Amino acid sequence: MTDAKIKVSNLHKSFGSKKVLKGLDLEVKKGDSLVVIGGSGCGKSVLLKNIIGLISPTKGSVLIDGQETVKLNENERNQLMHKFGYLFQGGALFDSLTIWENIAFGLIQAERMDKKQAKEIAINKLNSVGLGSDVGELFPDEISGGMQKRVSLARSIATEPEIIFFDEPTTGLDPIMADVINDLIVKCSEEVGATTITITHDMSSVRKIADDVAMLYEGRFIWQGKKADIDHSGSPYVEQFIHGRAEGPIEIKLQDH
Amino acid sequence: MNFFALLGRFVLNFLEVLGRVTLFTLYAVKSAVKPPYYKSAVMKQIMEIGYYSLPVVGLTAIFTGMVLSLQSYTGFSRSGFGAEGSIASIVVISITRELGPVLAALMVAGRIGASTAAEIGTMRVTEQIDALVTLSTNPFKYLIAPRLIAAIITLPLLVLVSDIIGVYGGYLVGIHKLGFSPNGYLRATLESLEFMDVMSGLTKAAVFGFLITLMGCYHGFHSKGGAQGVGIATINAVVSSSILILCSNYIITQLFFTH
Numbered sequence: 001m002t003d004a005k006i007k008v009s010n011l012h013k014s015f016g017s018k019k020v021l022k023g024l025d026l027e028v029k030k031g032d033s034l035v036v037i038g039g040s041g042c043g044k045s046v047l048l049k050n051i052i053g054l055i056s057p058t059k060g061s062v063l064i065d066g067q068e069t070v071k072l073n074e075n076e077r078n079q080l081m082h083k084f085g086y087l088f089q090g091g092a093l094f095d096s097l098t099i100w101e102n103i104a105f106g107l108i109q110a111e112r113m114d115k116k117q118a119k120e121i122a123i124n125k126l127n128s129v130g131l132g133s134d135v136g137e138l139f140p141d142e143i144s145g146g147m148q149k150r151v152s153l154a155r156s157i158a159t160e161p162e163i164i165f166f167d168e169p170t171t172g173l174d175p176i177m178a179d180v181i182n183d184l185i186v187k188c189s190e191e192v193g194a195t196t197i198t199i200t201h202d203m204s205s206v207r208k209i210a211d212d213v214a215m216l217y218e219g220r221f222i223w224q225g226k227k228a229d230i231d232h233s234g235s236p237y238v239e240q241f242i243h244g245r246a247e248g249p250i251e252i253k254l255q256d257h
Numbered sequence: 258m259n260f261f262a263l264l265g266r267f268v269l270n271f272l273e274v275l276g277r278v279t280l281f282t283l284y285a286v287k288s289a290v291k292p293p294y295y296k297s298a299v300m301k302q303i304m305e306i307g308y309y310s311l312p313v314v315g316l317t318a319i320f321t322g323m324v325l326s327l328q329s330y331t332g333f334s335r336s337g338f339g340a341e342g343s344i345a346s347i348v349v350i351s352i353t354r355e356l357g358p359v360l361a362a363l364m365v366a367g368r369i370g371a372s373t374a375a376e377i378g379t380m381r382v383t384e385q386i387d388a389l390v391t392l393s394t395n396p397f398k399y400l401i402a403p404r405l406i407a408a409i410i411t412l413p414l415l416v417l418v419s420d421i422i423g424v425y426g427g428y429l430v431g432i433h434k435l436g437f438s439p440n441g442y443l444r445a446t447l448e449s450l451e452f453m454d455v456m457s458g459l460t461k462a463a464v465f466g467f468l469i470t471l472m473g474c475y476h477g478f479h480s481k482g483g484a485q486g487v488g489i490a491t492i493n494a495v496v497s498s499s500i501l502i503l504c505s506n507y508i509i510t511q512l513f514f515t516h
Binding site for chain 2: 049052054074078081082084085086088089090092093094095105106109110155159
């Protein structure tokens with residue numbers, strides 16, 4: 001029996017003839033924080049959505065706590081979702097609900113908690129991401145992008161999940177707000193003792209959040225290691241990526257007009 | 258390109274869409290029938306589909322009744338038939354059997370079909386539907402089932418109101434413009450009205466309500482890309498539900514009135 005919280009083996013995903021993931025292997029131990037880096041469009045979000053079951057893999061295995069999850073039925077999948085929290089790239093807050101209703105959504109709908117108690121927890125979570133209780137009564141379109149990210153973070157930890165996925169948590173934020181979000185991710189993950197996978201191309205996030213780092217390129221992991229090893233990885237791909245160089249083995253195809 | 262290749266691609270695409278719509282419909286119906294139900298979401302949709310559609314459906318009905326009365330009079334005066342009783346009869350039968358349900362449904366398709374597709378489509382492209390799933394909430398139960406239930410309950414009520422307003426429109430023109438006697442007009446209306454006229458109209462309304470919300474939800478749920486994708490989903494929802502309303506209207510009429 002392995003002590004891996006998440007174990008992915010030989011994961012493939014194609015959309016029509018386009019192969020996005022080409023046989024990924026991945027293991028994350030309980031309580032660890034893995035950060036997946038890679039260029040835009042390399043399949044980082046697709047990887048997370050395959051693990052959580054939002055899309056089905058073409059081939060391969062995903063074990064959560066040793067349980068195979070690829071062929072689960074609707075009820076089993078619903079049960080499994082209780083273990084997960086997910087911070088979406090764009091926040092994905094429900095714009096017809098107030099901020100506190102957004103945070104309490106999982107507690108009310110999935111945990112069947114009464115509204116009053118759920119609201120108390122929602123306000124606590126709102127405070128723990130540095131926002132005042134008064135924000136709870138506003139709607140998502142009445143707050144800034146940085147605040148939306150923080151609310152989304154509060155929503156992803158509200159049910160105290162065992163596993164949390166962060167999909168590009170700092171994209172579109174200024175460096176200071178990005179650092180605030182990174183600190184909050186570390187703090188909140190430690191508080192609930194969650195196993196986390198973060199996908200990003202922001203190196204400051206990697207240095208703050210990660211225990212382990214994996215780099216995804218053309219549908220495969222080309223390097224995996226500890227955060228401390230990233231600066232002397234020996235991989236020209238990782239070198240090019242972390243220093244943001246246009247020249248190197250990773251070629252960006254530019255279209256001639 | 259080869260004609261047969263084109264034809265083959267068209268047929269395959271058609272079958273693919275048909276299969277997808279059928280599976281979506283079966284899953285949507287199953288979600289609407291099986292508990293748990295989101296009662297507050299159903300009530301919200303009843304208000305949205307029924308109450309807020311009343312003004313536009315009412316206006317459509319009254320003008321339809323009025324113009325029907327006026328045009329029938331022209332027809333009868335040309336052919337030399339007695340007008341009063343015939344006009345009352347034509348107005349009430351046309352409105353309850355056909356024009357009430359079809360026109361109300363077309364107006365609701367424009368209003369609700371479009372807004373449903375736009376709302377669910379926006380939720381799809383902004384990952385709100387994925388967020389629902391990660392929060393252990395089935396989007397079919399939370400978003401689609403309440404709309405289907407609300408439309409099936411509300412459309413018949415809306416059409417009942419539309420029937421009354423439409424007949425009243427015919428009455429107004431008959432009395433104030435064409436000079437008929439109120440008593441005679443009302444008597445002729447009641448004498449020519451049969452229970453089955455109203456029943457068929459209400460049955461149609463329930464079916465139309467189902468089709469409008471189903472198409473709105475289906476196209477919204479499968480929208481892709483950004484704003485343009487949502488726009489296309491909205492157009493497809495209104496066009497497909499309008500066509501389905503007209504097709505199913507013929508089928509239901511045939512089932513009710515052909516022996």
